Amino acid sequence: MLPDLVNPKEKTYLAIAIIASAFVYLILLVSLIGIFYVLIGAFALAVVQGIAIGQLRGNSVRVSAQQFPGVLAMAAEICPRLGIASVPPIYIMQSGGVLNAFATRFFGRNYICIYSEILELAYDQGQEAVAFVLAHELTHVARNHVWWKTVIFPAQFVPFLAAAYSRACEYTCDAYGAYLHSDGAEAGILVLAAGKRLYREMNVDAYLAQAQEPEGFWMWLAEHLSTHPNLPKRMLQVRRLRATRNIQPAAAVRAF
Numbered sequence: 051m052l053p054d055l056v057n058p059k060e061k062t063y064l065a066i067a068i069i070a071s072a073f074v075y076l077i078l079l080v081s082l083i084g085i086f087y088v089l090i091g092a093f094a095l096a097v098v099q100g101i102a103i104g105q106l107r108g109n110s111v112r113v114s115a116q117q118f119p120g121v122l123a124m125a126a127e128i129c130p131r132l133g134i135a136s137v138p139p140i141y142i143m144q145s146g147g148v149l150n151a152f153a154t155r156f157f158g159r160n161y162i163c164i165y166s167e168i169l170e171l172a173y174d175q176g177q178e179a180v181a182f183v184l185a186h187e188l189t190h191v192a193r194n195h196v197w198w199k200t201v202i203f204p205a206q207f208v209p210f211l212a213a214a215y216s217r218a219c220e221y222t223c224d225a226y227g228a229y230l231h232s233d234g235a236e237a238g239i240l241v242l243a244a245g246k247r248l249y250r251e252m253n254v255d256a257y258l259a260q261a262q263e264p265e266g267f268w269m270w271l272a273e274h275l276s277t278h279p280n281l282p283k284r285m286l287q288v289r290r291l292r293a294t295r296n297i298q299p300a301a302a303v304r305a306f
């Protein structure tokens with residue numbers, strides 16, 4: 051049984067965004083011309099998402115029992131624990147050095163994309179960090195974050211709201227990632243900060259102290275416009291979780 055690690059702000063911001071979006075939908079629906087714009091917008095969104103999924107499926111490497119089976123084994127271990135009935139399609143994308151992973155959705159089907167630089171970690175003693183990243187992305191699927199972000203799109207007119215919801219979602223995903231693969235949580239975040247080689251050289255305490263520094267206006271503004279929390283804050287959360295929650299050692303990651 052999973053503990054409730056959902057960031058409380060995720061539910062609060064989602065509720066506010068649903069109300070704001072419902073207001074917009076209502077205005078559009080009562081004006082006949084508004085319905086036309088909703089349909090045009092939905093069609094345009096479907097085309098853009100469809101092309102993005104087409105590019106993903108067309109140019110990335112699909113994980114399977116024959117292709118990167120270690121990744122599939124990780125996902126097969128994580129999915130039931132998050133209540134995901136079947137492992138969504140997972141793709142590895144060549145990234146030109148960018149370290150990232152994301153979950154996306156198209157016509158009710160979820161997809162996970164892991165950039166190749168992240169996966170390379172798994173072949174360099176970083177399996178737990180990769181498992182954390184995968185658990186983070188699968189939490190986006192389990193919590194239907196991509197679906198909700200589409201539903202509340204009209205709430206964009208409220209300054210900072212959509213980004214605040216997104217950051218809360220990221221904290222939730224980090225929390226479940228850290229719960230399921232605690233040994234990889236800190237490494238998974240350090241890798242995003244310093245890259246897949248230098249992360250091993252980082253002084254974690256000094257990095258955590260960065261999260262306590264006074265923000266100042268520009269740092270505050272930059273974070274509040276961002277879909278992701280600042281990395282030192284994400285690191286602080288996973289360390290606090292490890293300290294305060296009875297986080298069980300993660301299941302052993304299968305050898306690559």
Ligand SMILES: [Zn+2]
Nearest residue numbers: 186190220223
């Ligand atoms: Zn995320």
